[in-house]
Amino acid sequence: MGTARGFGVDIGGSGIKGCPVDLDGGVLAEERMRIPTPHPSTPDAVADAVAEIVEKFGWTGPVGVTLPCVVKEGTAHTAANIDKSWIGTDAQTLFAERLGRDRGEVCVLNDADAAGMAEMSVGTGVGRSSGLVVVLTFGTGIGSAMFIDGKLIPNTEFGHIEVDGHDAETQAAASVKDNLELTYPEWAPRVSRYIQALESFLWPDLIIAGGGVSKKAHKWLPLLEARTPVVAAALKNDAGIVGAASAAVTSGDV
Numbered sequence: 001m002g003t004a005r006g007f008g009v010d011i012g013g014s015g016i017k018g019c020p021v022d023l024d025g026g027v028l029a030e031e032r033m034r035i036p037t038p039h040p041s042t043p044d045a046v047a048d049a050v051a052e053i054v055e056k057f058g059w060t061g062p063v064g065v066t067l068p069c070v071v072k073e074g075t076a077h078t079a080a081n082i083d084k085s086w087i088g089t090d091a092q093t094l095f096a097e098r099l100g101r102d103r104g105e106v107c108v109l110n111d112a113d114a115a116g117m118a119e120m121s122v123g124t125g126v127g128r129s130s131g132l133v134v135v136l137t138f139g140t141g142i143g144s145a146m147f148i149d150g151k152l153i154p155n156t157e158f159g160h161i162e163v164d165g166h167d168a169e170t171q172a173a174a175s176v177k178d179n180l181e182l183t184y185p186e187w188a189p190r191v192s193r194y195i196q197a198l199e200s201f202l203w204p205d206l207i208i209a210g211g212g213v214s215k216k217a218h219k220w221l222p223l224l225e226a227r228t229p230v231v232a233a234a235l236k237n238d239a240g241i242v243g244a245a246s247a248a249v250t251s252g253d254v
């Protein structure tokens with residue numbers, strides 16, 4: 001004990017995961033709890049799940065929560081892989097009320113931004129933050145976090161660029177690999193095509209590939225054909241929790 005702790009909850013298309021976080025080390029302080037994302041994933045149903053996780057740990061301090069949405073000043077503005085009723089929801093107030101906290105004790109941010117911030121501060125991005133770094137999370141969708149000399153430009157939605165006439169994440173997300181039962185060699189060209197499209201207008205210096213599928217990075221990163229160096233995220237599935245917990249104690253907002 002004696003180290004600073006925070007609490008992060010990561011809301012994804014398939015699971016809601018949360019845990020106290022050791023903020024100095026940037027690691028989970030306990031074994032995380034996971035609840036399957038309720039269906040439909042309405043704000044009230046998701047808020048109940050978040051409260052269940054926070055209460056399970058008896059946590060009373062500030063809480064950071066990620067959403068797979070564009071989030072500005074606590075309000076969700078998009079909802080690609082979560083119930084559409086999130087659009088326009090003041091998530092910060094919803095979670096604060098459900099958790100019995102002041103609004104300022106809850107921070108809500110985009111899931112990929114949270115994961116990206118964790119990667120840059122305690123993961124693969126440490127010592128490699130100069131220039132333009134893009135963190136991509138491959139999961140149910142594709143999330144993105146863009147950093148210029150280490151500073152986050154929040155709410156980039158690069159998973160939705162149009163590639164060959166399609167919304168990119170519908171062709172190259174990790175869920176597509178699972179749903180179509182693709183092997184890594186079958187899925188990797190889809191990711192290459194996506195990254196090449198992104199590169200055509202962004203020219204990043206480094207891409208950090210995250211999401212659960214980055215646990216098996218050795219099976220697909222070597223197969224990618226891209227101009228930009230692509231390296232594996234360090235924090236894998238925990239990055240969102242770690243980033244959310246840090247954001248809650250630093251800024252209270254992004």
Ligand code: BGC
Nearest residue numbers: 068069070080112141142143
């Ligand atoms: C959403 C993003 C999110 C990403 C990963 C996309 O469909 O539009 O906001 O970061 O999925 O969950």
